[in-house]
Amino acid sequence: MKILxxxxxxxxxxxxxxxxxxxxxxxxxxKKELDITNYQEVKNIMEEITPDIVFNAAAYTNVDQxxxxxxxxxxxxxxxxxxxxxxxxxxxAKVFHYSTDxxxxxxxxxxxxxxxxxxxxxxxxxxxxxxxxxxxxxxENTIIRTSWLYGHGGKNFxxxxxxxxxxxxxxxxxxxQIGSPTYINDLAEVTESLMHKxxxxxxxxxxxxxxxxxxxxxxxxxxGLDSGIIIPTTTREYGAIAPRPSFSILDxxxxxQENINSLRPWQEALRDYIRKELTR
Numbered sequence: 001m002k003i004l005x006x007x008x009x010x011x012x013x014x015x016x017x018x019x020x021x022x023x024x025x026x027x028x029x030x031k032k033e034l035d036i037t038n039y040q041e042v043k044n045i046m047e048e049i050t051p052d053i054v055f056n057a058a059a060y061t062n063v064d065q066x067x068x069x070x071x072x073x074x075x076x077x078x079x080x081x082x083x084x085x086x087x088x089x090x091x092x093a094k095v096f097h098y099s100t101d102x103x104x105x106x107x108x109x110x111x112x113x114x115x116x117x118x119x120x121x122x123x124x125x126x127x128x129x130x131x132x133x134x135x136x137x138x139x140e141n142t143i144i145r146t147s148w149l150y151g152h153g154g155k156n157f158x159x160x161x162x163x164x165x166x167x168x169x170x171x172x173x174x175x176x177q178i179g180s181p182t183y184i185n186d187l188a189e190v191t192e193s194l195m196h197k198x199x200x201x202x203x204x205x206x207x208x209x210x211x212x213x214x215x216x217x218x219x220x221x222x223x224g225l226d227s228g229i230i231i232p233t234t235t236r237e238y239g240a241i242a243p244r245p246s247f248s249i250l251d252x253x254x255x256x257q258e259n260i261n262s263l264r265p266w267q268e269a270l271r272d273y274i275r276k277e278l279t280r
Contacts, residue, residue, distance in 0.1 A: 001025070004051035004093075006034060006084060007058030011151035012098065015188045016055050027051070031058065036080035039087065046087040053195060054088040056081060056097045056135075059128075063102070064241040066124035073127040081131035082138065089139035094199065096191060101147035101179060101205075103129040106245025111209075113251045114145075114201045122242040132201075140199045144191060147205050147248055148215070150273065151184025152280070158273065161216050165225040175213035175232035179248045180205035183269035190260060197258045203250035206266040218267060222274045 001024050007013040008028030017028045027049050035041050036058050046054075059077055060066060066073035085095045102125035103118040120126040132143050150156035164171050182205045190204050210218070213232045220227040235244060252262060263269070 001053065002049065002051045003027070004029065004046075004049050004054045004088075006036060006054065006056050007031070010057055010059075011154040011156065012149065012184050012187070013055075013057035014153050015151055015184045016057060016191065019185075019188045019192060020055075034058075036084055037075045039083045042083045043087040043090070046091050046093065050091060051088070051093050054084060054093050054095045055191070056084045056095055058084075059098065061124070063122060063124040063244070066127060067122065067242045070123050073123050074130070077124070077127035078130040078134060082134035085135040085138035085141055089141070095135060095139070095141040096194065097131065097135045097141060097143050099132050099143050099145045100125065100128045101145060101248035101250055102245060103132065103145065104245055104248055106177075106247045108247055111249040111251035112203070113253045114203055121245065124242060125245075136201070142194060142199045143201045144187075144194070145201070145203050145250060146182050146187055147179045147250060148181040149184055149187070150181065152273075152276065157181075157212070157215070158219050158270070159277075161219045161230075162223050162225065165220050165223070165229060168226070168229065170229050170231050171216065172231045172233040172238065173213045173216040174235050174238050175211045176234050177244055177246055177248075178209055178211050179245075180207070180209045180250060181215050181266040181270065182206045182263070183266075183273050185273075186263045186269055190255070190263060193260055194258075197260070200254065202254045203252045204255060204263065205250050205252065206263045206269045208265045208267065209249045210266070215266075215270075218270060219274070222271050223278075
């Protein structure tokens with residue numbers, strides 16, 4: 001089996017490439033090697049590599065910048081995703097495409113199931129939702145929604161908190177947004193198991209949930225740093241450009257229906273991540 005991973009220089013792309021390469025023939029393409037917003041380029045790459053499966057980890061993920069550069073958000077997250085799916089499906093390849101909890105508006109009181117109605121509030125969420133629709137309507141593909149990702153070899157919330165804490169300055173973190181932190185290594189492992197399951201829409205996150213504030217305190221405690229420098233604030237007071245869902249816990253129902261075990265608790269995954277980071 002031959003696999004193509006797009007966005008291979010990102011945290012998710014790197015881990016997918018590493019893990020899948022242990023068993024399969026994998027080709028990775030970074031942004032400079034494959035511009036997913038150029039359909040002819042995407043089509044040429046697909047015909048050259050002839051993959052059986054494509055993991056599309058390429059995305060424009062800067063939530064606030066998506067509000068400023070809306071055209072780029074739509075080009076990459078919507079049209080680019082469609083181009084990957086269209087070109088892959090044209091040669092008989094199946095696509096696994098990654099999406100986000102930001103497709104929901106955050107007004108729910110219980111975790112969102114895959115069938116629940118979407119209602120994105122930001123351009124990032126809107127562009128990812130449109131990408132989902134285009135990919136699903138292109139062929140027998142799979143959408144994986146996840147949330148609050150962090151992984152090795154890149155910038156993420158965990159590393160940012162540790163770097164700021166080492167400066168011993170007070171850090172304001174919002175305490176009114178609730179979600180599930182997800183370790184990319186765990187996500188990649190479950191993604192691999194989905195290769196042998198039916199196509200469709202899946203929610204995949206580590207178990208449990210917390211606020212960004214609670215997550216930040218847990219990060220510093222695990223790293224042996226002073227968590228007392230974390231100061232809770234509200235979304236309104238923080239003043240980010242793009243709106244965020246206040247509640248975006250994803251119910252991993254489709255996984256359970258396919259007899260896939262739930263991911264471990266986010267606290268356990270965070271502990272494992274930090275231990276690996278400290279020994280890198």
